[in-house]
Amino acid sequence: MNRFSIRDIENLTGIKAHTIRIWEQRYGIMQARRTVTNIRYYDAADLKLALRIALLNNYGYKISRISSMNEQEMNSLIQKITDKDFKLQLIVNELLEATLAMDTGHFELLLNMYLKKHGMEHTMESLVFNFLEKIGLMWMTDRLFPAQEHLVSNIIYRKLALAIEQLPLQPAQTPEILLFLPEGEIHDIGLQYVNYLLLKKGKQTIYLGPNAPLSEIQFVYDAKHPKYIYLHLTSIVEEFDGNKYLQQLSGMFPDTTIFVSGAMLTSRKYKASSNMRFFYNLTEARNAIIAL
């Protein structure tokens, strides 16, 4: 945990592992410590530096130039660059560093600054999802303590809840869309964000949230008769038979259009029933759902 392999660094920075080895060899940067069996490993401080180097390198700085800089030079150079994408990546990196350091104060400060400047939608779509993608990568490979992930996702969740709270109350009408995550799926920031967008558009929603068993869906459905159902599948648990689950769901609510999103749907074994619409990423799903 919080100890990274060269592959982790590759995934998080986008620099190929071999290139990292070559840079280390040729320029002496990103020096790794080694296990007793000579395998490279990196800590949070190494990752922080690697992210900076990757950022500058992507921006066009030659590695020979970067490797000749000391930390202060690098920092002042980074501060000078005003390119939008560069700034965004920089903040994503800072969020990542704050997460590893469990510096919730700094994390919230960064998030608040961005929210104030860009608003909820832009913050979620460009900053938060970008950040969550990297966090997800670390989470899936056990590079992050669950507590570290929880601390920061709670902050994001709180911002969303506050934004929802501040929306004007809608007059009661037929609920249009039921949102939930299946049992075992606990990461509902994306779902809550879709909920926020729908509410903002004046749609009625029923938000069942994460970890919702089918019996509960049935119960709520019978009482509220939503026009649409939306669910997102994030993490694939070994025991979870997605196809069987989706077929079951489709059979339970044959007259309701069911929207499903999640990267796992790209696998060929998943087939959408006639009342089901698949979306391979959250952005597509979001756009389709708010257009309802």
Next chain:
DNA sequence: AAGCCCATCGGTCATGAGCT
């Protein structure tokens, strides 16, 4: 301007060893 040389960068391949 065109041609050439050379350094730099980053990619592939082969090989041997570690990991699960």
Next chain:
DNA sequence: AGCTCATGACCGATGGGCTT
């Protein structure tokens, strides 16, 4: 056994600088 990692050799693309 099959994947992952480390290393070295080599190769092609690029670009700066120099000569013709």
